[in-house]
Amino acid sequence: MSLIRINGNSGYIPGSTNSGVFLFKDKYALVIDSGDSNQDARKIQESLEAESFKIKYVINTHSHIDHCGGNIYFKEKLPGSIFFASRSARLFIANAFLFPLYIYGGNPPEQLSHGLVRSKSITPDNTLTEGIARINEEKFEVFNLNGHAAGQVGIGTRDRVVYLGDALFSRENIDKYSFPFLFDIEEQYKTLDKIPELDYDHFVLGHGEQVYKKEEIENLVRFNRSNLDDYLNISLELLEQPHSREELLEEIVILKELGPDIKEYFFLSSTMAAMLSFLISKNQVEYQLESGRLFYYRKM
Numbered sequence: 001m002s003l004i005r006i007n008g009n010s011g012y013i014p015g016s017t018n019s020g021v022f023l024f025k026d027k028y029a030l031v032i033d034s035g036d037s038n039q040d041a042r043k044i045q046e047s048l049e050a051e052s053f054k055i056k057y058v059i060n061t062h063s064h065i066d067h068c069g070g071n072i073y074f075k076e077k078l079p080g081s082i083f084f085a086s087r088s089a090r091l092f093i094a095n096a097f098l099f100p101l102y103i104y105g106g107n108p109p110e111q112l113s114h115g116l117v118r119s120k121s122i123t124p125d126n127t128l129t130e131g132i133a134r135i136n137e138e139k140f141e142v143f144n145l146n147g148h149a150a151g152q153v154g155i156g157t158r159d160r161v162v163y164l165g166d167a168l169f170s171r172e173n174i175d176k177y178s179f180p181f182l183f184d185i186e187e188q189y190k191t192l193d194k195i196p197e198l199d200y201d202h203f204v205l206g207h208g209e210q211v212y213k214k215e216e217i218e219n220l221v222r223f224n225r226s227n228l229d230d231y232l233n234i235s236l237e238l239l240e241q242p243h244s245r246e247e248l249l250e251e252i253v254i255l256k257e258l259g260p261d262i263k264e265y266f267f268l269s270s271t272m273a274a275m276l277s278f279l280i281s282k283n284q285v286e287y288q289l290e291s292g293r294l295f296y297y298r299k300m
Helices: 038-049 071-077 087-094 098-104 171-176 185-197 214-238 245-256 262-281
Strands: 004-007 010-013 019-023 028-032 054-059 082-086 126-128 131-135 138-144 153-156 161-163 202-204 285-290 293-298
Touching (some): 004 202, 019 038, 028 038, 038 071, 054 071, 082 087, 087 098, 098 262, 171 214, 185 262, 214 245, 245 293
Parallel strands (some): 028 054, 161 202
Antiparallel strands (some): 004 010, 019 028, 131 138, 138 153
């Protein structure tokens, strides 16, 4: 893991989760997303120290563990570090048990919680809201990019670089995991509408092997939208006959040859629930409780 400069003072450190970087004149650095673990955070620290910069500021674009799992390392190894996140993300970061709880729908089994919840947690110091945030006398633009996670934000710098967190999935990720993990479908569509309107030249994803230019990101938005549309349309076709949520997910898993493990299954189940809520809100699907089972069906 080494720092890749994109433009001016803005760059990123590639990894299983890409970490955005902004370098200040006083030799302090802002890190956008701290990685999955102490090991990731240590590598980020080593990469920046090799460039003679010290981490002082950390933004978490959202609360998923692969984007905030290095927070504790920075807090303990770099006293005085200052952390930022949206209001919703701060809640989930401070109470990491909420994530497996909401995807499971109750107290989750250990197999699901393992790797998703750390033994320690922190509450980010400052709340980010959409608009201009001033950090170390530098202005950053904050965008609400809800959909994948509650309270997800994007961060834009004066170097015309914007960090999108998991607002978009790369083609490689969609080819591998085509069923997207989404918290709110309505908000995801709003985010897909918003990203092409952002006045920036360089776009960094939380998971991806390249920095995207404006035209490339517009194409990727269309690809993400088409993939989401496809799953909603498949759901509507299947719901021409009543299905429970589990039955609907089962058919989609078989049809798309998804082959999830236990954690991935509950990610899929959570997204399936979000899709059904979206279709109900659009008056396209209705539901009925019968003999202790909840069935969903397409509204004709």
